[in-house]
Amino acid sequence: MTVAESPIRTITNGTGSPYNLIDPARPVYSDAELAEISAELEKVSATKVIRWAVENFSPHLAMTASMTDAVLIDLAIKVDPAIEVVFIDTGYHFPETLETVEEVRRHYGLNLRMMTVARQAEELWEADPENCCSAVKVGQLDRALAGKAAWMSGLRRAEAESRAGAPIVSRDLRGLVKVSPIATWTDEDVAAYIRDNDVIVNPLTLRGYPSIGCEPCTSPVADGEDPRAGRWRGKDKSECGLHLA
């Protein structure tokens, strides 16, 4: 049996460990255990990582979707068709992104949870993008994750320098377990998966937007430019905060 085929070891709650208050039947992992599990999951496929997350945390598990493409959704649905998918409708998305949300929802029959943001009194993104992301995106994610034990995202190390050290499994600032099943995937891995599995992509990805956020804060990138160069272009900001919290 190769390393990749070996079963994933689940570290269970030892005697003296605190019980999971959300679901006492579920194990609680210490930070050291999560680091050990993360190192182990480096060696297995994204599908096995997702299976580990589902087996350990479902139904107290959600996944976020940016709708740049449906790669993680496609992978996750094959493990758990009922998995909760969270999309944060900031009110500032491109029409193409909202159309992609609807297309993906219908295609997979998604258990989709739209977090809708109330209209802001002023264009906060213009005056103070840091607070805009914090109030609009991070605040809605906090709401979406209330009562959850773990969440998954499509975060990848190759996306940005700030993400280069992202573990497969870690604990976020909320105390929840954060799982990044495709953290090790390169851009080529993503492109190959999309091609081989006929995965839905946001049409903007074919028009110079390799990384898609809110419309006022996303511009197309030129050939050879950093894929995230179009995010908050000209501003001293490169992350919305979803992966910092």
Ligand code: SF4
């Ligand atoms: S990406 Fe721009 S519009 Fe969207 S939440 Fe952040 S600052 Fe606001």
